[in-house]
Structures are given as structure tokens and as C-alpha cells.
Amino acid sequence: MSALQRAVSDLRLTRAVYEAIRAHGEETYPHECCGALLGNSVQGSSWRIVAAVRAGNTRTDSAHNRYQISPAELVKIEREARRDGLSIAGFYHSHPDHPAQWSQTDFAEAHWLGCSYVITAVDLGKATVTNSFLLAGTTEEDKRFEPQKIEVVETDEPTRASSGARLESKEA
Amino acid sequence: MKIFIPTPLRVYAAGKDTLEVNAATVSGALDELTRTFPDLRKHLFTGEGKLRAFVNVYLNDEDVRYLPQKEATAVSAADTLSIIPSIAGGTGRPGGTGRPGEGAFGAAVKIRPKCLIHIEE
Numbered sequence A: 001m002s003a004l005q006r007a008v009s010d011l012r013l014t015r016a017v018y019e020a021i022r023a024h025g026e027e028t029y030p031h032e033c034c035g036a037l038l039g040n041s042v043q044g045s046s047w048r049i050v051a052a053v054r055a056g057n058t059r060t061d062s063a064h065n066r067y068q069i070s071p072a073e074l075v076k077i078e079r080e081a082r083r084d085g086l087s088i089a090g091f092y093h094s095h096p097d098h099p100a101q102w103s104q105t106d107f108a109e110a111h112w113l114g115c116s117y118v119i120t121a122v123d124l125g126k127a128t129v130t131n132s133f134l135l136a137g138t139t140e141e142d143k144r145f146e147p148q149k150i151e152v153v154e155t156d157e158p159t160r161a162s163s164g165a166r167l168e169s170k171e172a
Numbered sequence B: 001m002k003i004f005i006p007t008p009l010r011v012y013a014a015g016k017d018t019l020e021v022n023a024a025t026v027s028g029a030l031d032e033l034t035r036t037f038p039d040l041r042k043h044l045f046t047g048e049g050k051l052r053a054f055v056n057v058y059l060n061d062e063d064v065r066y067l068p069q070k071e072a073t074a075v076s077a078a079d080t081l082s083i084i085p086s087i088a089g090g091t092g093r094p095g096g097t098g099r100p101g102e103g104a105f106g107a108a109v110k111i112r113p114k115c116l117i118h119i120e121e
């Protein structure tokens, strides 16, 4: 991997996850969708996402421009992820008729440092751009969003490994 | 009892996702957690020692804030304590990256043809 590529962190999503989060945004349009991304860390800094879990948007009062996942639902999602040997690696939500850029609200309410926040713009019901932002920094005071490069990993060569996940040595 | 440590705080807990503690109450369990991993304290509590507003603590499936005895609630060895930072947001004025011409990586998504991982459908 070149130095240029290393300057921006990667978020690896399986094709199935990538399609699922975009489809979720189209289904809930004109409301915001939201959910959690489950995966494993790669070399400590990047995430490889293998599952997306849909969550309900509790902001029924303002679902067209706000989202919130209830902590109770998150506790359950986290517990199930642990059972599968996965971590909550980030979250996704949609921006109906709005660019796939984080908003001041997104930033103020982002607290999962080191995790990815994936945003899909849904224009007139159709998912367009999907961007990912890493919540970087070490505290609430110095946190910041850094754009990440999304890599969609094709999984059409199934390797029914019993562990559920198999790394290939050549991938880097 | 087991305390589940969320992803963003594991870096302050020697990389652990779970800590087994012997405690009589929720606050006793949190005390043992922050005694074991002192760096966690400032991420969980304000300077006045109150849980930060965005930090949710769940005893099994119950939000500790809404338990009658709150953090003084008794716990048993079979209980679990989950620490879950809140998740919310929404559109509004786009923030972008603050750097001109940056931020739209979705337009240049790189497709990896290799099978890196298999997930059960």
C-alpha cells in the first residue's frame, strides 16, 4: 500500500452490506434510516464491516432530518455482535434530499471515537452518494470527522470457512 | 458481574471488551472499572463525577438512570452492565471536511474483486 493510500483510512464493506444500507435509505425515504455496522478491526485502525443491522429511528417527531437509535436497542445489537465475535464498528444513516456530508448535528452527537459514520444521500427516493467519516481524536474536545475511503469487497467467491470469516494473505 | 466495554473505550481498557468485577452495586462496579483502567474515568464521568450525558449505562436491559435506586442498585454475579454512548444526528447545514474539494469519496468508490471475507447469508 502506498503512502498516498495510507493518508486516508479505509472502510471495507462487503457488497451485501453496501447494498443493504443504501436500500434501507431508499425504503425509509423521505425519512432518515439508521443502523449499526458490525465488523472487525484491521491492523488496529481500519474497519472491515461484515454486517449491517437495521435500527428503528426513534425521532418520529422529525424523522425527515433527524435520527436516533435507542440505547436499549443498541445494547441488544451490541450483545448479539459480541456473541458473533464482532464489534460495533460504526453507524450508518441517510440524508433524504441532502448531500452525503456530515452535518453540525451529526458531529455534535457523534461520540463513538474511532468508529465510522456512513452517510448515504437519497435523492428523490434513489440512493446516490455514500460517504464514510471516521470519528477521529481521543476526547470529546479534540474529536473530528475525517473522510474515509470506502472499499466495497465482492464476496461472490464463497469460501464457506467455519469461522465465518477468512482472511486472504494477498489482499494487501 | 461482567461489564461490557464499548468499542471507542477499549483503547483505554488495554483493548479489552469485557471486565469481570466483584461488586455489590452499579456504582461499585463502575468504581472497580475505573480503578482497573484509570484512563476510562474522564471518558465516562464529568469533572463533578457524574456520568457524562451521552454515556448510557444499562444493567441488563434497564437504563440505570431510570432504576429507582439508580447507581445504588444492587447487582449480582449473573448481571451484565453495558456502557453505550448515544447515537443520533441528522441533516442540517452540511459540515464537509473544512478542506476545499475534499469529502466526496463516494464518487470514487474502489471495488475490490477479491473475496476477503465470507458471511453467512
Ligand SMILES: [Zn+2]
Pocket: A093, A094, A095, A101, A102, A103, A106, A119, B089, B090, B091
Ligand atoms: Zn446526518
